[in-house]
Amino acid sequence: MARPETVPEAAALLRELGAKGQTVRPVGGGTKPWGPRGDEEPLETGALNRILEHNVGDFTAVLEAGTPFAEAQAAFAEHRQRLAWDPPDPGGATIGGIVATADSGPLRHRYGGVRDLVVGITVVLSDGTVAKAGGKVIKNVAGYDLGKLFAGSFGTLGLIASLAVRLHPLPEGTATVTARAEDPDELLSAVVELARLPLEADCFDVRWERGGGWLSLQFSGAAAGEQAARAAGHVPLGQVTIDEGFDWATQRALQRSGDGAVLKVSGRPADLPRVIRAADGARATLVSRAALGLSWLALEPGDDLAGRAAAVRQALAPRSCTVLDGADRVGDQWPDAGGAQVVMDRLKARFDPARIFRPGAFVGGI
Numbered sequence: 057m058a059r060p061e062t063v064p065e066a067a068a069l070l071r072e073l074g075a076k077g078q079t080v081r082p083v084g085g086g087t088k089p090w091g092p093r094g095d096e097e098p099l100e101t102g103a104l105n106r107i108l109e110h111n112v113g114d115f116t117a118v119l120e121a122g123t124p125f126a127e128a129q130a131a132f133a134e135h136r137q138r139l140a141w142d143p144p145d146p147g148g149a150t151i152g153g154i155v156a157t158a159d160s161g162p163l164r165h166r167y168g169g170v171r172d173l174v175v176g177i178t179v180v181l182s183d184g185t186v187a188k189a190g191g192k193v194i195k196n197v198a199g200y201d202l203g204k205l206f207a208g209s210f211g212t213l214g215l216i217a218s219l220a221v222r223l224h225p226l227p228e229g230t231a232t233v234t235a236r237a238e239d240p241d242e243l244l245s246a247v248v249e250l251a252r253l254p255l256e257a258d259c260f261d262v263r264w265e266r267g268g269g270w271l272s273l274q275f276s277g278a279a280a281g282e283q284a285a286r287a288a289g290h291v292p293l294g295q296v297t298i299d300e301g302f303d304w305a306t307q308r309a310l311q312r313s314g315d316g317a318v319l320k321v322s323g324r325p326a327d328l329p330r331v332i333r334a335a336d337g338a339r340a341t342l343v344s345r346a347a348l349g350l351s352w353l354a355l356e357p358g359d360d361l362a363g364r365a366a367a368v369r370q371a372l373a374p375r376s377c378t379v380l381d382g383a384d385r386v387g388d389q390w391p392d393a394g395g396a397q398v399v400m401d402r403l404k405a406r407f408d409p410a411r412i413f414r415p416g417a418f419v420g421g422i
Contacts, residue, residue, distance in 0.1 A: 061103040063178065063186060063217045070215065071184025073097065074410035081414050082211040084122060084153030087146055090380050091210060091389060091417045101152050104217060107131055115223040116175065121152025121216045137223045140167035144308040152216040158208030161308045162259035162274070164345055167224065171207035176220030179206060179213075182410040190220060205403070212418040213407040227276035230258070231284035232302035235293035237269045240329035246271055246293050247325060251347045255287050261307060264332050265341040272302065310343045311352040317365055317382030321351040323375040334371040338364040355382070362386045390419040 058073075058080070060066035073080055081096035101122030109118040112135045119128055125145055132138050142161035143154055153159075160169050167173065176190030179202060189202035206216055237243040243262060250273070251260070259274035271293060275283040284298045312318060319340075321331055325347055335342040335353045344351040355364055365386045369377045376391045383389040393400060397420045404411075404422045416422075 057098045057100060059100040059103050063104075063180065066104070066180045066215060066217060067184040067186050069099075070180055070182055070412075074182040074184065074412050077410065077412065079412045079415055081417075082152070082156065082215050084150030084156075085124065085148030087149045088153060088157050088159065088380075090157065091383060091414070094416070096414060099215060101150060101215075104152075105150075108218065110135070112137070115225075116220060117223060118176070118218060118220045119151050120218045121150060121155075123151045125149045125151055125154060132223060133226055136226045138226045139221055140173060140224045141170055142304070142308060143170075144311050146312075151219055151221075155203075155207050155219060156209060156211050156216055161311075162261050162304055162345070164350075165260040165347060166256075166258045169207070171204045173222045174203035174207065174219055175222055177203040177206060177216065178218045180215040180217050182214065182408045182412045186217070187214075210414065210418055212404065212414045212422055214413060227258075227280070228278050229280050229300065230274055230276045230302075231280040231298055231300050232259075232272055232274045232304075233284045233288045233291060234295075234297050234299060234302065235271045235291045236295035237271060237293050238267075240264075240269070240332040242293070243269055243271060243332070244326065244328045246291060247328060247346045249292055250287070250290060251325065253287075253290060255290075256283065257287070259304065260345065260347045262328065262344040262346040263307060263310065263342065264335060264344075267336065269332070269342075271346070272307070274302065274304065307343060310341050310354055313354040313356075313381045315382075316357040317355045317361055317386045318380040319353045319355070319365060319368055320378045320380055321353060321368075321372060321375055322349065322378075323351070323372070324349045327372070327375060331372060334368045337371065338368045340364075340368070352380075393419045 058069055060069055079096040080099040082099045084101050104120035104122040106120050140163050142163045143159035155170050158170055178188045180186055189200055257273040258276050261272045263270045273287055288296050331351050338355050340353040340355045342353050379386050379389040
């Protein structure tokens with residue numbers, strides 16, 4: 057098991073492994089064992105675990121990829137700041153692993169995906185080349201945006217060594233508006249109506265399970281309660297409540313399944329009723345970033361798990377459905393990339409000419 061402690065050490069190691077053709081699998085905290093595994097050598101980032109810079113006045117930071125996410129957030133919180141990512145974290149998720157898998161949570165509604173908060177990146181390629189892009193400031197247009205390319209690459213292009221990220225103020229308080237819905241079409245109507253209003257919500261989520269659902273909007277800051285009260289007056293659903301201690305951790309946790317399967321669906325906000333009905337048919341719990349068209353369907357374990365996943369894909373075609381948890385139980389992890397596959401193949405050849413980074417683990421067998 058390889059565990060480099062510095063970027064030069066990682067470069068020398070990968071140069072040697074690339075020359076030998078030894079395949080590798082970058083590993084952070086091991087909290088997202090997504091995709092197939094072969095005979096790859098684990099390449100651990102656990103020793104690359106330092107916060108290199110925290111520029112409090114500029115709201116930026118530079119971190120090595122193996123830095124535990126929870127530790128970084130605790131360090132930022134000492135200065136009333138945060139990295140506005142909130143993916144499900146059972147404990148041990150790392151900065152690099154979150155970027156490599158493009159994992160996200162409810163805060164994506166306001167702050168964007170992980171790629172949107174990366175302002176600079178350093179990566180190590182299979183020939184030992186150390187490549188850098190971006191910088192340490194928010195307004196930066198220098199060079200090719202490798203951060204966006206490597207976000208969601210699942211460790212198939214190279215090793216993420218360090219990242220420069222944008223930070224935001226830690227809110228003084230939060231308040232969440234929730235409302236109950238019994239009909240998918242009624243729920244969509246509420247989503248569309250609320251999405252048109254200038255509400256400035258941090259989170260705008262839907263949860264659906266066992267034939268019923270909830271709409272939840274979180275507001276933050278000193279006036280969070282007032283904002284929530286105003287929003288509550290516009291919610292065209294029943295059982296509207298305002299809760300300052302809403303359990304968003306449970307909402308995030310529903311994006312995972314230890315013994316079932318999770319499908320991430322990328323579509324349009326208008327697809328929500330269709331996605332809900334597909335979830336009901338597959339005995340799945342749904343969590344959705346309602347205004348963004350992104351949903352996570354957690355299929356409960358049991359008979360014909362693969363068949364239920366296939367039925368969801370058929371019902372939602374041509375929407376993209378990617379299997380996260382349970383890919384080994386379901387098969388066919390990735391959707392068809394169509395015409396984009398040619399471009400993706402060329403990128404793989406350019407960044408990993410030795411083809412040692414998780415070959416066959418990504419879209420189209422990359």
